Amino acid sequence: MAARPVIIDCDPGQDDAVALFLAMASPEDLEIIGITTVAGNVPLELTQRNARMMCDIAARKELPVFAGCDRPLVREPVTAEYIHGDTGIDGVDVFEPETPLQDRHAVDFLIETLVNAEPDSITLVPTGPMTNIAAAIDRDPGVLRGIRRIVSMGGAMREGGNRSPSAEFNVLVDPHAAGIVYDCGRPITAMGLDVTHQVLSTRERVARIRELGNDVAEATAGMLGFFHRHDTAKYGSEGAPLHDPCTIAWLLRPDLFATKRCNVSVEKESELTLGHTAVDFWHVTDRPHNVDWTCEVDADGFYALLVERLARFGS
Numbered sequence: 001m002a003a004r005p006v007i008i009d010c011d012p013g014q015d016d017a018v019a020l021f022l023a024m025a026s027p028e029d030l031e032i033i034g035i036t037t038v039a040g041n042v043p044l045e046l047t048q049r050n051a052r053m054m055c056d057i058a059a060r061k062e063l064p065v066f067a068g069c070d071r072p073l074v075r076e077p078v079t080a081e082y083i084h085g086d087t088g089i090d091g092v093d094v095f096e097p098e099t100p101l102q103d104r105h106a107v108d109f110l111i112e113t114l115v116n117a118e119p120d121s122i123t124l125v126p127t128g129p130m131t132n133i134a135a136a137i138d139r140d141p142g143v144l145r146g147i148r149r150i151v152s153m154g155g156a157m158r159e160g161g162n163r164s165p166s167a168e169f170n171v172l173v174d175p176h177a178a179g180i181v182y183d184c185g186r187p188i189t190a191m192g193l194d195v196t197h198q199v200l201s202t203r204e205r206v207a208r209i210r211e212l213g214n215d216v217a218e219a220t221a222g223m224l225g226f227f228h229r230h231d232t233a234k235y236g237s238e239g240a241p242l243h244d245p246c247t248i249a250w251l252l253r254p255d256l257f258a259t260k261r262c263n264v265s266v267e268k269e270s271e272l273t274l275g276h277t278a279v280d281f282w283h284v285t286d287r288p289h290n291v292d293w294t295c296e297v298d299a300d301g302f303y304a305l306l307v308e309r310l311a312r313f314g315s
């Protein structure tokens with residue numbers, strides 16, 4: 001079967017970076033036709049640089065990287081240096097990448113690509129605030145026809161929030177964008193904290209990655225080691241949740257996950273619960289079932305997949 005065309009829309013971020021590596025390691029499954037970047041964990045000028053660094057490290061300098069929106073649709077920007085470090089990818093040494101930044105704005109790239117694509121052909125993988133994708137839908141609803149599925153990291157139901165008591169970071173940063181995307185009418189698989197908090201990068205798992213010994217594995221182990229410090233203290237767990245790579249893992253091995261189709265709506269008004277994802281898991285409303293909400297993951301299977309794919313670099 002031909003590789004599935006994907007656009008990864010991200011805000012690297014250590015876990016976004018690992019999602020990029022996992023996708024780059026899987027060319028027989030995924031054809032990365034573009035990497036679009038957005039303001040999120042750190043400002044746009046760093047997220048686009050970080051995405052290009054990951055292309056350099058993985059020797060994929062031919063991949064087109066675009067810079068997109070530098071702020072959310074409505075809200076003021078919110079960043080997360082206190083988790084990711086000032087660079088967004090603390091744990092690797094920063095350098096000026098050779099992978100070029102494309103001239104086109106990410107939203108223009110999304111519109112031109114999706115409008116001209118075969119119907120239902122392109123999978124979008126947002127692992128940051130969904131500003132770029134919402135802006136594309138808003139500017140030209142014709143993009144919808146080209147979308148096969150959206151596989152997003154964002155939201156929370158059983159786990160509560162990680163940036164406010166009831167909101168997950170990506171949705172909290174741009175709740176208006178998340179609302180537009182969830183209601184866009186295309187198939188959506190959402191990875192919320194309910195599953196990503198089960199995928200813990202324990203010391204033993206990070207050591208297995210480091211032992212692979214190639215450049216990508218070393219960068220991954222370095223970044224996860226940094227991530228580990230903050231999140232293990234915060235959650236009292238054995239390792240930090242590895243959020244964003246769950247999206248790519250679902251595309252590679254959907255059998256590792258369980259999902260339930262239901263309505264997900266975003267709180268956009270309340271100061272107290274802004275960005276909350278109201279997941280109608282038990283179908284207690286008649287709101288339309290707009291999202292396949294992920295509720296279970298085989299964490300050991302996930303890490304086995306990650307190790308197997310990262311081992312491919314440098315071989």
Ligand code: BDR
Nearest residue numbers: 013015127169170243244
């Ligand atoms: C999400 O927020 C960011 O900090 C991570 O990169 C991930 O996309 C988790 O809430």
Ligand code: CA
Nearest residue numbers: 013016127128
């Ligand atoms: Ca992210």
